[in-house]
Amino acid sequence: MACILLGWELGANRGHVVRLAEIAARLMADGHSVHAALQNVDGAVDILPDGVVLWQGPVWPRLLVNVSRLTGPPVATMADILARLGLDRSESLAGLIHAWDSLLRAIDPDIVIADFAPALLCAAAGRVPAIAVGTSFERVPGSLAAFPSLTGERPVFDESALLDATNHALRATGRAPIAALPQLFRADRSLVASFREIDVYADARTESPVAPSIGSGAPALSDGKGEEVFVYGFEAMMADAALWDGLAKSGLPVRVHVPRATPALSERLTALGFAFEPEPLPFDRIARDSRILVSHGGHGFVSAALLCGLPQVVTHYDLEKRGYADCVVKLGLGGQVPLLAIRAEPFAESLRRLYADDALAARARAAAPGFHAQMDRLIDEEVASAVAELRP
Structure with a gap:
């Protein structure tokens, strides 16, 4: 061998x-x-x-x-x-x-x-x-x-x-x-x-x-009944971002996982009213409970979101993640904003609009089988x- x-x-x-x-x-x-x-x-x-x-x-x-x-x-x-x-x-x-x-x-x-x-x-x-x-x-x-x-x-x-x-x-x-x-x-x-x-x-x-490699196999297709905003964070870039205030101002039910989050960050997110998950959640559970996803645009998470048929918002901070974000928007399956350009009130308003967009949700679910066919x-x-x- x-x-x-x-x-x-x-x-x-x-x-x-x-x-x-x-x-x-x-x-x-x-x-x-x-x-x-x-x-x-x-x-x-x-x-x-x-x-x-x-x-x-x-x-x-x-x-x-x-x-x-x-x-x-x-x-x-x-x-x-x-x-x-x-x-x-x-x-x-x-x-x-x-x-x-x-x-x-x-x-x-x-x-x-x-x-x-x-x-x-x-x-x-x-x-x-x-x-x-x-x-x-x-x-x-x-x-x-x-x-x-x-x-x-x-x-x-x-x-x-x-x-x-x-x-x-x-x-x-x-x-x-x-x-x-x-x-x-x-x-x-x-x-x-x-x-x-x-x-x-x-x-x-x-x-x-x-x-694509997403760690735990292709997630199941969402049934569209979830109500949460699930946020996958990246502490090194997102810890002090206006993103969190924007999420809080949206008034939507938010669940967050940030790998290796400091105690200070987890306490802050809990104080904002978010459900904070200290450990990664299975993507099937995320797909079941969520209506829209927010992330920094990592390839694995973006790919999993496409597979489960949920709209997503990419808050990108580098060239790679901007590229994925541009593709998601071009496909009509979500939104994007540079992380450092986020302002709380406009972000909250935009997120509420995307959350309520039934046509967007339907497009994301309709596109998912095409991504599963590539697995x-x-x-x-x-x-x-x-x-x-x-x-x-």
């Missing part, structure tokens, strides 16, 4: 580890040994199956809080994101590749599986077969001549200068240069775990997507098939 290395570099939510855990479980059931090198190992042992060998993965330098330089004009492209994280300095990418080289020598995998891990793909290229997995935002088509703007605005960074810095790093680490920056995302196999309808690169995509190709099964094909 093969030795498999799972690697994760970018992205900040638990969905990456959930997806890799599904993949690891299937690979181990097939008899493979599995190592996981993760950007963030916090809580990973509670999600990954027993037997996975855990390593601290290389970290892009500006993800480290004490040297963070993530402020500046709003980003418009994936190149902008990578530059903010360090791609504008050739030393950053070179250091990441060297770090992955060390792990590759220590683990000696037969195949690597890269989850939003462009530096790992660079390290593995031509040396170890690579399977790239991720959401539609994370799996940029490697065939693109340049990263497109996802906002309609001009890029913040000069992509040609970033390409020069990238190729300097590739040459310095013994790799061949690339002709276009999106080639950072090339792999021997690409598996896009997302619905076509929320794929911001759909027009350039050649491979067929697989089912037949599971990421773990597709990875297992790719491993069987690529094994030396």
Whole structure:
């Protein structure tokens, strides 16, 4: 059997580890040994199956809080994101590749599986077969001549200068240069775990997507009888947001779950009259009891909302989540607002209007079967098939 290395570099939510855990479980059931090198190992042992060998993965330098330089004009492209994280300095990418080289020598995998891990793909290229997995935002088509703007605005960074810095790093680490920056995302196999309808690169995509990873299987379709507003929060960005006052002013019944919420935040939300859930709720229960959903726009939650046929409001705060929010609005299945642009009274009024919109609720329920029809190709099964094909 093969030795498999799972690697994760970018992205900040638990969905990456959930997806890799599904993949690891299937690979181990097939008899493979599995190592996981993760950007963030916090809580990973509670999600990954027993037997996975855990390593601290290389970290892009500006993800480290004490040297963070993530402020500046709003980003418009994936190149902008990578530059903010360090791609504008050739030393950053070179250091990441060297770090992955060390792990590759220590683990000696037969195949690597890269989850939003462009530096790992660079390290593995031509040396170890690579399977790239991720959401539609994370799996940029490697065939693109340049990263497109996802906002309609001009890029913040000069992509040609970033390409020069990238190729300097590739040459310095013994790799061949690339002709276009999106080639950072090339792999021997690409598996896009997302619905076509929320794929911001759909027009350039050649491979067929697989089912999104949502952790507990596809939720049941809502019967439309729920009355609550369910809010899935993200404390790091939402703790002090005007969102909470807007929800309170709406006068609607609100139930909230914020992972790892501080005691101060949970007390504040309870004081506002919300039903606060300290532990995650099964999505079937959310679908049963809710009329509309509010979230920060994480891919897994947005996908689950589409599957259960409930309208949703996305309070996005980054380029990825804005992309999903734009797709939800274009589909006519909900609303969106930038998190930091929320003002309590207008938000409350808008939420009440969406809550009362029977036509919106009917559209969301009618659309759900189309999303369920896309759940037949599971990421773990597709990875297992790719491993069987690529094994030396």
